[in-house]
Amino acid sequence: MAASTRLSTSVLLTCAAIAVATGILGGIAGWLTPVVLATAPILYGFVLGAHVLPGIIAQEVLRLPWVALISHVIAALVASAMAPQWAFRFIGTAILFGGIQELVAALTRYRVWDAWRFFISAIVIGVVVALVVFFAAHLSALPLWAQITYLVLAVLGPVAWTAIGLGIGAGLRRAGVARNVRR
DSSP: OOOOOOOOHHHHHHHHHHHHHHHHHHHHHHHHHHHHHHHOGGGHHHHHGGGGHHHHHHHHHHOOTTHHHHHHHHHHHHHHHHOGGGHHHHHHHHHHHHHHHHHHHHHTTTOOOOHHHHHHHHHHHHHHHHHHHHHHTTGGGSOHHHHHHHHHHHHHHHHHHHHHHHHHHHHHHHTTTTTTOOO
16 A cells, blocks of 8 residues: 555644744845845855755654645745745745755655755755856856855855754754654
């Protein structure tokens, strides 16, 4: 018999709670974006990296399929309420980041929850962010040192935010947030 793919109400509510908290942070990052792009564009990838949090925390706490994508989409809706000018970008980022996190977890058949697995998704997200923003924001016009710094920070941003998310998720697990979750 195939395993059920249904998610319980408690799982969905946990995803929603994670999403609201991280969506607020995403909304703040949305308001910081124009300031960062105008004053220190090489830091943008690091700011954008904060958007990995919903999926990382949800997967670390719940360790189930689909929780990253669900948490990302809800977080994008919360962030969109705070910074509506970025709504389409928030939703696109949620689908991209959540999709990458789900894909990496699916490649391990949702059985490996070691930190290295989370950092693989962070590096993939960082490389995608680095390349897309590099071309979209015409960062090639910056001096070579700034281009290199941008690329390094754009990859390290999601990695650093992933470490933070894993810490938060581990704390929530220790606090018993997922104790009633059926796997």
